[in-house]
Amino acid sequence: MEILVGIGEFRVAKGAVLKTVGLGSCVGIALYDPSVRVGGLAHVMLPHSSNGTARSAKYADHAVEMMLEAMERAGSGGEGIVAKIAGGAQIFKHMTLDVFKIGERNVEAIKENLENFGIRLVSEDVGGTQGRTISFFTQDGRMLIKYTNGGESWI
Amino acid sequence: MHSIGDLGEIELDALKELGNIGVGHAATSLSRMLGRLVVMSVPNVRVVKISELHEVIETEKIVAGVVTALEDMENGQAGFLYVTFPESSSEKVVRILLGDSSDEELMDSAIMEIGNILSSSFCDATAEMLGIVLMPTPPSFAKDYSIAVVDAVVSQLADKSDHIVIFETELREREDAIEILVMLMPSETFVNYILKMLSMVE
Numbered sequence: 001m002e003i004l005v006g007i008g009e010f011r012v013a014k015g016a017v018l019k020t021v022g023l024g025s026c027v028g029i030a031l032y033d034p035s036v037r038v039g040g041l042a043h044v045m046l047p048h049s050s051n052g053t054a055r056s057a058k059y060a061d062h063a064v065e066m067m068l069e070a071m072e073r074a075g076s077g078g079e080g081i082v083a084k085i086a087g088g089a090q091i092f093k094h095m096t097l098d099v100f101k102i103g104e105r106n107v108e109a110i111k112e113n114l115e116n117f118g119i120r121l122v123s124e125d126v127g128g129t130q131g132r133t134i135s136f137f138t139q140d141g142r143m144l145i146k147y148t149n150g151g152e153s154w155i
Numbered sequence: 156m157h158s159i160g161d162l163g164e165i166e167l168d169a170l171k172e173l174g175n176i177g178v179g180h181a182a183t184s185l186s187r188m189l190g191r192l193v194v195m196s197v198p199n200v201r202v203v204k205i206s207e208l209h210e211v212i213e214t215e216k217i218v219a220g221v222v223t224a225l226e227d228m229e230n231g232q233a234g235f236l237y238v239t240f241p242e243s244s245s246e247k248v249v250r251i252l253l254g255d256s257s258d259e260e261l262m263d264s265a266i267m268e269i270g271n272i273l274s275s276s277f278c279d280a281t282a283e284m285l286g287i288v289l290m291p292t293p294p295s296f297a298k299d300y301s302i303a304v305v306d307a308v309v310s311q312l313a314d315k316s317d318h319i320v321i322f323e324t325e326l327r328e329r330e331d332a333i334e335i336l337v338m339l340m341p342s343e344t345f346v347n348y349i350l351k352m353l354s355m356v357e
């Protein structure tokens with residue numbers, strides 16, 4: 001079964017494939033508990049929530065927190081959870097807006113975030129100039145990345 | 156005041172009218188530039204939840220897109236305008252314009268220029284209708300998945316709003332359809348202008 005994760009959303013599953021499409025500067029964060037084979041995938045847009053913002057998976061910090069809670073409900077004990085991230089590209093070649101340089105900053109902030117939660121980042125595929133579509137296999141924790149130019153890689 | 160997420164039918168019609176005028180001006184500019192008659196379709200206006208964007212635009216389609224930021228003279232950032240051409244459309248437009256679409260770099264800059272002209276005229280027309288002054292920034296260009304091209308600007312708006320406005324429209328040159336998607340992503344300021352205009356319509 002394949003479950004689509006929308007922009008700014010997250011899903012947690014056991015056994016299913018979680019997929020998110022067309023990541024540009026956005027970052028896909030996958031969390032995985034190998035002991036119970038429960039995994040989550042979030043398509044985050046912003047690295048930090050600010051004071052008083054409603055809890056939403058569009059922010060990386062909230063997304064990680066919400067996924068951890070949902071994974072706990074799905075049977076994870078919270079120990080030994082690892083992360084994989086992909087995205088944070090700079091898509092624009094001809095660029096006049098600073099807005100388009102946020103990919104790299106997103107990735108840095110997300111790494112700090114994971115560290116704050118005490119989650120180990122086991123692999124990543126970030127940066128570059130191409131969009132990515134990712135599929136996260138919650139059965140075994142593998143992540144398949146497809147690039148705009150037709151290339152693929154597993155992390 | 157209601158939010159852009161819960162507009163009724165009358166308000167959506169008024170919004171469609173706004174898009175219509177914007178797109179009409181854009182089509183006129185394109186006709187002039189191509190030296191041929193370009194006919195436009197009445198745009199379909201949708202207010203879309205950001206999390207459901209992938210259901211509305213073909214996310215894995217590769218598009219050439221031009222993004223312009225809109226600056227309102229009085230209140231700063233007004234939002235973004237995004238003009239995208241699916242690969243087949245961009246080739247058609249460039250072939251009409253240059254007679255040849257083999258030089259990729261030339262093609263990219265031609266698309267960027269067309270996107271720039273379309274967004275400027277769209278911007279002028281809507282600003283006039285709303286009674287404001289909007290200045291478009293120079294265009295930024297990219298070719299990628301339709302979502303990847305736009306997620307950086309959607310992210311900027313996502314902090315304040317969960318919805319964006321999309322004008323879907325098609326420009327037609329003779330029998331050859333040139334599909335172009337024009338997306339207006341208003342910031343909070345711009346949304347307030349739109350809502351104010353709509354309240355005058357009611």
